[in-house]
Amino acid sequence: MGILKNRYIALYVENEVGVLAKVSGLFSAKSYNLQSLTVGRTEHEDISRMTISVSADDVTFEQIKKQLNRMVEVIKVVDLTEIPTHMKELLFAKIKRIDESQKEEAFRIAETFSTSSPHAVQVIDIGTDSVMLQSTLTERRNDDLVRLLRETYKHIDVVRGGSVAMEGISTSCR
């Protein structure tokens, strides 16, 4: 087995019953390591676009692309791994049973994580002993955020939407 890397695929599929099941079924049937999968309609009503994030070595990733390509319902497979893309993942995190200083810490974390990308992490809701964060960082940066939150607080609830990506226009990096 080669070195595992994070890879991204944009997948154009027929917007039909069962296609999501077929695509996700491939990953379980062949034991591929699926990180996240998002799906939504495109500008064409009969075409959906998925953003798939996987962790795989070179050989496995080639095989994943080939297996996706041979599905009748798959219209196009675009490998986003090496091309400049805009990529975001929506994340909500509820931090509970915290005191004032811990709340302040939450604001500081939000601010620090937004350094390179303004307002990427914001406090969007607040209670007497809790706050809620919203993040639109990349999937990997969200991993970092969740790790830090887990280390800092005892009681957190996290929900993540999975990567959504589109090829860039003028960008030369992610």
Next chain:
Amino acid sequence: MDITGRKLFVKALQEEGVDTLFAYPGGMITDIMDELYRTESIHTVLGRHEQAVVHEAEGYAKATGKVGVALVTSGPGATNTVTAIADAHYDSIPLVIFTGQVPEALMGNDAFQEVDIVGMTRNITKYSVTIRNRKEMGRRIKMAFHIARTGKPGPVLIDIPKDIQTQTGDATYPEDVQIRGYKPNDTVHIGQLKKAYKMLKSAKKPVILAGGGVRISNAEGLLEKFAETMKIPVCTTIMGKGVMPSSHPLYIGNCGMHGKYSSNMAIGNCDVLFSIGTRFNDRITGDLNEFAPKAKIIHVDVDTASISRNVVVDVPIVSDAALALEKLLEWAEPMKTDNWIKTIAEWDKENPLEMRRDRGMTPQMIMETLNDTFKKGIFVTDVGQHQMWATQYLKIDKGSMLITSGGLGTMGFGFPAALGAAIGSAGKTPVVCITGDGGMQMNMQEMATAICEETPFITVILNNQYLGMVRQFQQLFYGKRYEITCLARHKGCKADCKGPNPECYPYVPDFVKWAESYSAFGCRVTDIEGLKKALKDAVRSKVPVVIECMIQSEEIVLPMVKGGNPMTEMILK
């Protein structure tokens, strides 16, 4: 003018040239059945179990080269087809399976005889879909036939809710279909092919490994010509057996787990391996790190996903076998391979494929008798020891064919597939089913179908009273602890039985009486003379014939390679 869905169904089959439909009735296809009643151009074969119905369609498709078509009802009718669909998927057999479905309004309600058959068959079909409105019915059926027969062929399942069958709608059945997500490869990259040819030409010890893909693309003749012109010896996989005539001087034999010693040695020692139409299944490669360790590997396959999947290759070529071979033949020139061929012949002399001849009737002798009796024949096997003996000792020369369940290894495949092949062959080529006493009992109800179809064929049962392939493992690796592999074992038997003994109970069933109960012809033979006589009578028979050959109980298939070991480490004795 608009027509009903059931009328369009029949029209679609007619336009696709379907003249034989393998079917089993049920509540959710009664309308289609009623339409078929009035259709003279389609002969409907009533099987006796849906699994067998689809195996029959497989045998028919293999024997005729046409798409096999099956029709079953919803629920259990549909689930019974699953094993056979998986079988066709593994062995790339073009099938279209139609299943009835409960009316759309009831779908998802756990209605009577409702199952999500499309969900169940999603990863064992090339394509499976429920027709959700009458408007798209024509296009979906057209898609089914197109997808089943093009590219790497395979099974397609079309699920039709009952209400769609009676709704009226467009009467046209499309002549062709564009599918934006489905573009089977119909070209070959000349640059890659040239690179492959150069590599092959520079070899000192080249070997061709040919699989079932060669037959699917009707490239047997091209392969033979290519091997002859280049003077390259040829090995085959089980699915490829017969794509190079067995009697050809350049043919070495089958390779793999129960392959010939010389074949596995040739692959283990070659410097360039030209493989075509095979997907390097684990039964062919053994330990992947030790597979063709000295060779540069060229791999021609129509399916991109088959290439560099199990074995990493040096020159991948995505192409139909015939297309690639046609091109290669333009360049082909003789190579100096005499010494290499001599070396392979010496390996063969060292450890020839040979069973003892000292006593009784061995499987080898049975296969040799079949070779002598049928110069041309369609041989269909079930799965197990008899299958390995058949692939080792049968001669499949021009005009003959071997049909076997290779990928899935489906016991119960042989007898119905042979019947399907016999229906397809329609008396032009004799059909011989070679089966074991275990696999025979898995779909033996199809004798009724054979009788009703008035389709004679010959079934040779190799009866060793065991589920022999697994028993062989117990014999060799588990101290003869024959747990659940003895078919003669009774409740009253000793717990620590180590094989046949005088206290054994009589074997059931009595295959002769069984055959006779269907008004077929049955006989039991214990020696080769008896078999020869039985076969002589059998070829003239107007009814199906069952010949039960009593063989030694503890006969084993040799050579063999233990799973996961290198193919050159063979158990020979």
